[in-house]
Structures are given as structure tokens and as C-alpha cells.
Amino acid sequence: MAAAAECDVVMATTEPELLDEEAKREAESFKEQGNAYYAKKDYNEAYNYYTKAIDMCPKNASYYGNRAATLMMLGRFREALGDAQQSVRLDDGFVRGHLREGKCHLSLGNAMAACRSFQRALELDHKNSQAQQEFKNASAVMEYEKIADSDFEKRDFRKVVFCMDRALEFAPACHRFKILKAECLAMLGRYPEAQSVASDILRLDSTNADALYVRGLCLYYEDCIEKAVQFFLQALRMAPDHEKACAACRNAKALKAKKEDGNKAFKDGDFRLAHALYTEALAIDPSNIKTNAKLYCNRGTVNAKLRELDEAIADCTRAVTLDHSYVKAYLRRAQCYMDTEQYEEAVRDYEKVYQTEKTKEHKQLLKNAQLELKKSKRKDYYKILGVDKNASEDEIKRAYRKRALMHHPDRHSGASAEVQKEEEKKFKEVGEAFTILSDPKKKMRYDSGQDLDEEGMNTGDFDANNIFKAFFGGPGGFSFEASGPGNFFFQFG
Template structure:
């Protein structure tokens, strides 16, 4: 889009200053013009600019000099200055064709669609065959097309599409801060905060009081839940532009969100859990787009549920937090802890493994190993459940439970059952024997309870359930008898 050295005007009418001696200023200006033009040809644009400034001081009413300086400004990427000079040129000479081409070009580069269209229409009136008209018209149509698409996409909250459209606009309007900042605002909503801040910083490097750039930086801080620093930026925007409605709106939302969260935290510390829960829930309605802050609010609600031992609800709040912020380690670890409480060990292992991948700390490793150990234990047979007793059962409780279960599931009690039922009762009878064999032995029971030597213990369970049955009931007298005809030698058992 930049002008080429050949675009300067190499000739200029002599200008007479009535207050000077005849031809003195004009001649001096012409001599300097030759120097400036030669510097321009040699691409020494800064040096050329300095000389053009001197020339315009000598002849402030010569349009060609403004035109040449505009071309120099363009080569230095100072398009706003170039546009001002081109417009000054037209103001002095409304029929200066080359000045219109520069106005069109600079207007497109700085994103002034209306200015470009106006100048292009005037150029067509003055010189309909101008070779610059068609390519600049295509650039103008390109901008208008993607600006329309961006408006539609923004209304649908399709921020990725807006970013794409602004990139296409910036292909033409390379020096348009408005398009860049519109892109930056959408990058904020896409959580691409670093990219957005870089755009804002680049613009502020050139224009320290660009309110929209300051606003974008404030947005980044706010949506990263750095509310206090965000306040400083929004306040600065409102000092520079009191009618900046978007800054005022987000400033009010930030204040409200901070207040509700702090009130909830205070209630939580005082163990007023229902009040804290209600305040956090209310805070979640203030700004649905602030996903980082809202993730923390969901996590705070999860802490309340955990305090009340409502682990399923706590886990669900952690999941809600992670949907908003997938890298939220605290929520991930709390959800894993809830899974542990709910004895859903596979899910707990999954979460602890994910946490370990991100942060290979000693604590995370310990939690992962504990979850894996609990999962391994959970896959064993639950001997307490098989005997129908709790984990604090006494030796007598274990014996009584075995008597009851053994009699219920002994195969001879189900001699007339279907084949499927017989197999099921035989399986249960065997499990009852295994359970009694482990839980009746204090050492084996301790190892079982502690989860140690699981594989060795499982291999040791290959025992004859009938032998256990004989051993257990063979020492009891009294009670009633039944014929266990299916056992070797027609053995008869007595039950006490």
C-alpha cells in the first residue's frame, strides 16, 4: 500500500511571497525541493521529510509541496500525517488529482471507510480513467464485505469469526487501531488474553491515551479475575472518556461481582454456609462471560457442599468449575477427593493422574498412589459384605454370620434347583468359606483390612469350602441334623 519514490511531484510552480524580495522564497524552496527529492529517491525518507518541512515553511500555500511531504510520510508509515497533508493539498487545489489518490490510499490504510469512499467518488468525477480507481475500489469493497460479516458474527457471539474478519480488514487497513482493538476484544472473550494484551500494548506504545486500548487491557485483567488492577484501567478510561459506556458497564459489573464474592467469603469464614452459598449463587448471575471468576465461585460452592458432606453435589460443582476453566487444579483435586469419599475410585484415579501431569508435586503423587491403592482394594471381594457384617464385627459375630450363610448356600440345600441356581449357590458357598477363612484369622484379617499382599492373599484363597464347613461344624453338638447326601461318604452335619 505504500507510495513509491516515483509518486512525488518533481516539478512545482514558483511561489511568490509579497512580503519578501521577488522570487527569493520561491527560488530557495525550489533549490531545497531538489535536495529533498534526491533524498527521497535514495530512500532517505527522514532526511527528505526534514527538508520538505523547511520548504513548506517557505511556501505554505503550494499544494505540490504538501503532496510530496504526504508521499514521504507514507513511506515512513505515518499515514495520519500523510492524510492530513493530502487533504491540505486538496483544500488549496480542489482539482489536484494525485492528492485524491493519496487520500483514498491513506484512508483505506487507517480504516476510514467513509473518507475513502468520498475521495474515491470525487476522483472518479475528476478523472474517471485514473488507473488507481479500480484497485482501490476493490480494497474498499473488501473492507465493507468483512466489516458486514464481522457485525453479523459479533451479534451471534461468534468471536472466532470476528477475529478472522478483522484480520482480513487489517490486510488492507494495516494502520487501523480500531480494527486491531476490535479483534483484541474478541480475543479476550476467547480467553486469549496474552494476544489481546499485546495488541493493546502495541497501540499504547504509539498512543498512550488510546481509551479503547486501555479498556482492552482492563478487560484482560478483569476476565483473569485480577479485579483491583482492572479497576485502575476502567477508572482511567472513564477519566479520559466519561461517556465510554462499555467501560462504565464492565466497571459496575466488576464492582458488584467483587462485593458479592467478598460477602460470600465472609459468611463462609463465619460458618454461615447457607448464606455464603446463596451469595455465591447470586454472584454467578452477574457476568456469565467472566469464566475464571465464575469457576472460582463454583469451587467455593463445592467447598460448602463438602463441609456438609454432600460429596455428590460438591463433585458436580467442581465439574461446573472445570467446564469454565479446564486448568483449575484446585477444582480437579477437590473433585477427586469427592470421588474418593463416594468410593468411585476409577474416577478419582483419572482426576489425580490429570493433576499429576500438570503438577508433579509430592502431594499429588501421594494422592494418586492412595487412589490407585483404594481402587485396587475395591476390586477385591468384600468379605464383610459376603458375610453380612460390618468392619468392626467381633470374632463371635464372624462365626455366627458364617453359620447362617453356610447353611443358606450349602449345595445340598439346593439339590432340586435348576443347574443355573445350583452353580450360583455353589459360588456363594465358596465365597462364604473364603470370607470366613480370612476374617477369622486375626493376622489375615489385618492384612486384608490394610490392603497388603493382595495378590498373595488372593492366591491363598484357593481352599476347599467343604473342608472349612466340616472343620467348623464338626465340633458342634446338639441342634438339628440334615443329610448332606452330596458330600463324600454321605457325611452328616450337626448345626448348633
């Protein structure tokens, strides 16, 4: 019994030492296997073996350092940071540990903490080229942050995107930089890119309030206001004090309500009220380009209804300035141009519409505008005679009688040469207009915009005197005689 007791004592004192050595050998074996998998770029297996090594020897700094390196290769920088920090807690002289800690801080966007880690590595090894380069990289990121903050305040969003792209080259896992970039992309109207960045973050962290806000912002600027409000509210549930989401949500709700009130007033026929409501809506958020383009177009439609066509054209111009692809605004403006007989401008707008949407309807609208433009470049025979386009045959005859007598050269024989020349020109135009408008076939061709020079209808062949004689009749000539100062009468010879 006594011998057994001694053996137990001996066993009790020597077994832990044997087990420690055994554990160290096994841990080292796990580390070597991890190294082999790491060399083959099988980082998941490498991670598993480094974890086994740590479990066997939890106070070995190099094991944590190796697992940190593996996690970095897997893009799991936050976990890697924990291992790197543990490695330098266990061994403050572990240069690689400080380098990995700094690299993790930098990748996550904490450039100041990264600088401290790289400085510590340089204190331990002042010639370490990697530490020198990484310190420069971290300093550059801090400078990009500083510039970006300043440019964001100036609303120079393109420059902010540039700075964030440069910073993300060194800090690929920094959500803060990505969110700032995405927000600026949204402000620049590059919504698919902004949505992509925000969605990538939400796949990793569905509760990220900043990413939810950016998703909402994109929808808001794309005039999907109801959906945008849902994302803003979700962001506020995750972060009740999120100032940007709160302000955007408030603007979105106000814009939606005011726009709907304007639409209702328009449908009810209260155009003055609709105009006022659309104007109030436009003042809510000048940065919401797409919604404001629609509001300007809506107000332009109201102005058209009120027959304030110049104002309607101005509003439609504002709409297409904000949104160059806004077909409805081009169509509204083109119609206003047609109504004000600005046919060249109408043709230009209809051409833009047809290039965008090649429909039969748009093609016909373009053809109509082109025809009116062509007609507008000819002599306006109705205007020359002073009659409406729907004038009857008798109205056309009466108008010719009046104008022919008014402009007959004999009536102005005592006037200056310049006046005589002008009146002779008008006399000829009156005869030409009567010849065309009094002939049903010629009038039809003229009204339809066809060329009158076809089928022997050359407008240059008219003899105004013959037309005058034929109209007034009589066997001989015609002359004006004065019966007193400023008074004339005519007689046939």
C-alpha cells in the same frame, strides 16, 4: 537626494520579485534534496527538507504531497492526511494528492471518505489503475465492517476477529478496528493477544478509553477483578459516557462483593448461606468463565461439606468444563469420587492433576486412588461377611457362623437346582472370606491391597466344607435335618 529617492523606489518595486524567484529556487532545491533522501528511505531527513521547501513556498501543492508521502512511510497517517488535504485544496486537479488523501483515510479506517477521494482521482484520470485498486480495497473494508458489526451482535467473535484482520491489512493505523479485534480476543479468552493490542494503542495514546476498557476486560476475565475495576474507572475518567466500561465496572464490583460474602460465610461455617451467595454470584455475568469456574468449585466445596456429594461432583464438573486446567476443581471432584467409591473416575482425575503438576502430594493421591480401584475390583470379603472393615476377630467369627449356616448347601437341598447352585457359591465365598480375614497375615495383605496369590495364598485353593468343619469342630460329618416346614437344625455325626 532626488536620485537616491528614485533608486529607493526602484528598489522597492523590484526586490519582492527577486526574492520570490530566489525563494522558489531555494524551495526547489530543498525539494530535490528531500527526494534524494526519500529515495534512500531516509524519511526523517526527507521530511525535514520537504518542510523547508513548504516554509519557503507554502502554496506549492506538490511539496505538501511529497511530505504527505513521507509521513505515510513513517506511519504518521493523521499528519499525512492533513498535508494531503492541503495539497488538493491548493490544486484540486492534483491526482496524487487525492490518492494520498484516500490512502490516509483508508489507513485510519475511514473507508467511506477514502472512497470519495479515490472517486475524485478517477474523475480526473479514469484509467488510473492505482485509484481503481484502492477503491476496491476501500469497498472491501466497508464490507468487512458491515459483516463484523453483524457478527458481534451474534457474539460470533471468531468471525469478527477474522474480518478485522482482513480490514487491518488495508487500514493498519485504525485504532477502532484494533480495539474491536482486541475486545473479541478477550471474549474468546485469548487474553495475551488482546492485552498486546490494547497496550500498543496505549503506548501511542495513554488516554484512549477504549484501550483502557479492553485492558480492564482482560483482567476481569482473568479473575483479577480489583485491578480490572481500576482500568474501568480510568476509562470512565477519559470518557464518562463509555457504556461498556460502565457496565463492566458495575459487574466487576458486584461480582467481587458477592464472592467475598460467600467466602466469609464459608469461613464462618454457614454453608447454606455460602451456597446461596455463590449461586447469586454465578448469575451476575455468565460470560466471566474463569471467575465462574472458581465459584462453581467453591460451591462444590460447600456441597461436599454438606455431604451432598453428587451436587459437589456436578459443580466441579461445571468448573473444569469452563476451565480445563483448573487443578483445584479436579482435586475436589476426585475426592468426592473417592468418597462415593467411584474409583475409576477418581483415578482419571488424579492422573489429570499429576500430568499438570507433578508433585509428590499429587503422586501419592494418584497411588491411593489406584490402590482403592484395585481393591474395589477384588471380592469384598467384609461385604460378604456383612461386617465393617474395622470389625474385631470375634465379630468376624460371629458373622461367619451366621452366614455359613445361612448358605450351607444341605440347608437348601430341597430347593431348585438354580438356587442350590447360587447358595453353594455364596457358601464358598463365605468360607473364603473367613479364611482371609481370620488370618492376621492374610488380612493385612488384603487390607493393603497386595496380591493374595503370592506366598501360597491362592484364593482358588479354599475348601469351604473343610473350613466349615474346622470352625464348628466335631469328629464326623455334618448335616441339616428338618424339624418342620421351613425349620432346620444341624447335628454332627
